[in-house]
Amino acid sequence: MANVVDILFPSFNSRVFCVLLFISWAHTQNIVVFQPSYLTTTGPTVTALLLGNTSDISLNLRTVSPNNKTGSIGSPSCVAEVTQWVLTREQVGKTAVRVHLRLDKNLRLCGENETDTDCCSKPLCVLETLQVSACVGNTPQASMLIQAKIHALLVPANAGSDNKTVIPNQVYQTLGSCPCDLTFRACDVRCCCDKDCSVEELKLFVSHCLPGPFGGQVSPAPDYQCSVQSSENSPDWFPFLCVNSPAENNPYLGLFYQGDTIASKPGPSFQRPDMSAPVPVNVYVQGSPIFTSKDQYFTIPQKVLGRCVNSAPVAFLNNFNVKCVTLLHSCPTGPPLQTLPTDLRIKVKNGQGGDVTVDVIDEVATDLGQFISSTDAVASSDEQLVCGNVTLALDYKFYWKGNGITSITLTQTVGTIAFNSSVALTTRYSVEFLNGEFVSEPNSGNPGYQVGRPVIGGIVDTLGNNTGTIQRTSINFWKPVSNGLCSTAEKTQILFGENSTSGCLLPVSQQNMTQCNLLRETVASLQAALITATYVAKSGNPDPLTMTDWVNISSYIYIPVVTQNSSTAMEDTTSSCYGIQSHQHIHVWSLITGMVDGIPQRDIRALQVSYSLSSWALDCGGGDISRCVDPLETQLFPITSSVTFTDIPINTGLPKTRFQINFTEYDCDRNDVCWPELAFPITKYYTGEPYSQSLAKGLILVFFFITASILGTPWRQIRQAWN
Structure with a gap:
């Protein structure tokens, strides 16, 4: 039973205002x-607040009764009595204490011959x-009166059972043939x-x-049943087209059957799932997790x-560089900011x-400027906090060959930081996979580019043996x-298949x-710094x-045609310059070369x-001539810079002749009236089924x-007229 406390205030705002007024006045x-x-x-349960200076306050509880003559309760007393209530307090602020009372008694109604005292002998249990x-x-200093009027809880004798028939889920448990049996x-x-x-009772x-059927009665037989129509009122077609089916065969048969059941599967849960133990792999492939010797x-x-x-x-062969x-x-x-070198020298499966x-x-x-960004890090008082051997960076280098790891090198950067109250520490963690001396690069597809993956560029690197790579x-x-x-x-990579436009000021x-x-x-130079590559990879x-896997990047400058009467400035002045490469446009042409597992390869x-090129001029209009x-x-x-991707059609077909372009009377694709379609289904324009079948059916x-x-x-009639 719920705790009911009736306090009459005009509104919630008035209630809050009164509480704040009480706190301020009491303080x-x-x-x-x-x-x-x-x-x-x-x-x-009962809950109330005690407001004011509550530092040396003690709480006492007693049971009182009104005077028979005057009806008054009497003055408060600091002498505590033993009651059936438990009094607790909770400090909720400097000037507020939450007072909580709980009835220490079972509200169950006693039985007829029950001797247990922890129950209610009458329906009105507490008064x-x-x-x-x-x-x-x-x-x-203050007192509070509580009028308790609590009835016993009436629990049925057979509380563990219910007189309602539980209809189970038909999917997981078979359902009976009488759904109205409730x-x-x-x-x-x-x-x-x-x-x-x-x-x-049935009578x-x-x-x-x-x-x-939900009442246990099968629906009446439909009109098309042979047993419904009599020979007197049935139409002439009825004996040939009626359906002869037993009465048990009805549309609701599948609702009431004794069939097999399937095991119930647990539904989705927002609780944290139990993490299963990792399953080690025999060999590493790109993207598979790396395991320790344990x-x-x-x-x-x-x-x-x-x-x-x-x-x-x-993950194997996945490079990254993050800052936290x-x-x-x-x-x-503790780790990762406080880690000993012995804890980092672990064994890893190769x-x-x-x-x-x-x-x-x-x-x-020695220079902590790249790791500390808070101004509070410069401690000047004597109470500064000095932390030594703090891990500032962990840089891993994995050397690999084939499907295995040959060696792992970790560079741990530590330092000593000092601060007063707090400091914002930026740590760096990186992983780099190297095949010999070459850094492994993530691909953008296998083999064709996939949408959303970076476009791969390249530059020629001439080695000492004159072999270009x-x-x-x-x-x-x-x-x-x-x-x-x-x-x-900053700069961001161009993603394949995504047109974009960006810029800076x-x-x-x-x-x-x-x-x-x-x-x-x-x-x-700013625009050229965006694209340093001279080649672009054909595939992902x-x-x-292999030089055949790369395509040269072409570049040109678009110079607008300026006539003599044009107002476009083609010469420099004191407040304007022409020929500024203000916009860079990247145009990529791609082609679908095949399919792999249903995924197009581009x-x-x-x-x-x-x-x-554009002309830049200072704007001194509008009364602002300061520039x-x-x-x-x-x-x-x-x-600005922009990128556009264009798909090259796979098959454009043979070019149309001048007759096909100009003469459209018999062209069914470009004319509303198509005369060859009148000969359906004999002509080839009928595509509903194979031509051989349509021709045979047409001849029939x-x-x-x-x-x-x-x-x-x-x-x-013609024969009669002839005779």
């Missing part, structure tokens, strides 16, 4: 007060008045299939049974869904039946961050406008030693980079038409 007067001071409860006093020493071991009225009904409602995942801190995770498995920011209030005591041990190289960081590099475009300026903008002053050649070179897994056929007066006042000009129809014409009434 200023240095007194305590109960809120509320009187309440009525019908449940076994008493309680007084809670707040005292300082033996002096009462009461267990009792006759349900109008349920004629209820086995609990006697013959006498009372046998003519009013629930209709339909058959556990080899883990280091990584970013998962944008957040840093201290223990994330390392940790706010420290005290010195770290994927070929053996183990390799991580070789740890210790480095001490292609070194991978990225093809980028702008990724503005922070304030959007080109000086702070370059501040230009009048002083820069006086050096247009330098400005043009600056903008051109190119061979660096190859890059060509990549072209074009630059558009043209002050040589250091800057104006922001956009530098012609044969039937001729036969009907010869044997029909018109031919008979």
Whole structure:
């Protein structure tokens, strides 16, 4: 039974205001007060607040009764009595205490001959008045009256059973043939299939049974049943087209059957699933987790869904470089920020039946500027906190060959940090797989490019033996961050199949406008830094030693045609410069070369980079002439880059002749009226079935038409007229 406390206030806002007013008033007067001071409860729990200076307050509980003559309760008392209630307190603030009372008695109604005293002898179990006093020493400061009126809980004798028939889920447990049987071991009225009904009970409602199969009665036979129509009123076609089916065969037969059951599967749960033990692999393939000699995942801190995770498995041939920011209030005591070199020298399975041990190289960081970004790190007081041997970076290098790991080298960077109250520490974790001296690069498909994977670029790397190889590099475009300026903008890789446009802003002053050649070179160098590659890979897994896997990147500058009457400036002035390579456009042509497991494989056929020239002029209009007066006042000009992907059609077909282009009368694809379609289904324009079958069926129809014409009434009249 719930606790009912009735406090009448006009609204919730008024209630909160009154509570705050009580706290403020009690605090200023240095007194305590109960809120509320009187309440009525019908449940076994009571909660109230004691407001004011509660530092030296003690609580006492006793049972009181009104005076027979005056009806008053009397003054509060600091003498506690033994009651059937348990009084507890909880400090919820500096000037508030939550007072909680709980009935220490079972509210179950006693049986007839029961001798247990922990039960209610009457239905009205508790009827008493309680007084809670707040005292300082033996002096009462405030009191609260509680009128308790609690009834016993009436629990049925057969609480463990129910008189309702539980209808199980038909999918997991078979369902009976009488769905209207809802009461267990009792006759349900109008349920004629209820086995609990006697013959006498069925006679009372046998003519009013629930209709339909849900009442245990099969639906009446439909009109197409042969047993429904009589020979007198049935149509002439009925004996040939009626259906002869038994009455048990009805549309609801599948609802009530005794069939097999299937095991119930647990549904989805929001609880944390139990992680199964990792299953080690015999050999490593790209993307498979790396295991330690104890058959556990080899883990280091990584970013998962944008957040840093201290223990994330390392995947074979997957490079990464992440930074994690940790706010420290005290010195770290455990990994990954406090790790001994002996803990890092673990044995890792090499994927070929053996183990390799991580070789740890210790480095001490002298410049902490790249690791500490909080201004509070510079400690000046005597109470500064100094933390030594803090792990600042873990850089792993995995050397691999085939499907195994040959060796692992770890460079651990440690340092000593000092701060007052807190510091923001940026740590770095990286993994790099090297095949000999070459860094393993992730592919963008196998073999063709997959949508959303980076476009692979390359530059020629001439080795000492005059053997040329292609070194991978990225093809980028702008990724503005922070304030959007080109000086702070980052670069992001071009993803295959995704058209994009981005840019950054370059501040230009009048002083820069006086050096247009330098400005043009600056903008051109910014655009050229995006694409350093001279080749682009045809497929998603190119061979660096095979030149046929690469395509040259073409580049040109688009120069607009300017007429004599054009207003476009083609010469430099004191506040304008022309010929600025402000826009870079990357155009990629791709072609579908095949299918692998239903996935189209796309190859890059060509990549072209074009630059558009524009004129930049300082805007001194609108009353703001500061840019043209002050040589250091800057104006922001956009530098943009874009990428477009174009699919080359697989088969364009033979070119149409002039007759096919101009003459459309008999072209069914370009004309609403198609005369050859009138000869369905004999002509080839009918595509509903093979041409041989449509031709045979068409000839059969012609044969039937001729036969009907010869044997029909018109031919008979012709013969009669001839005779």
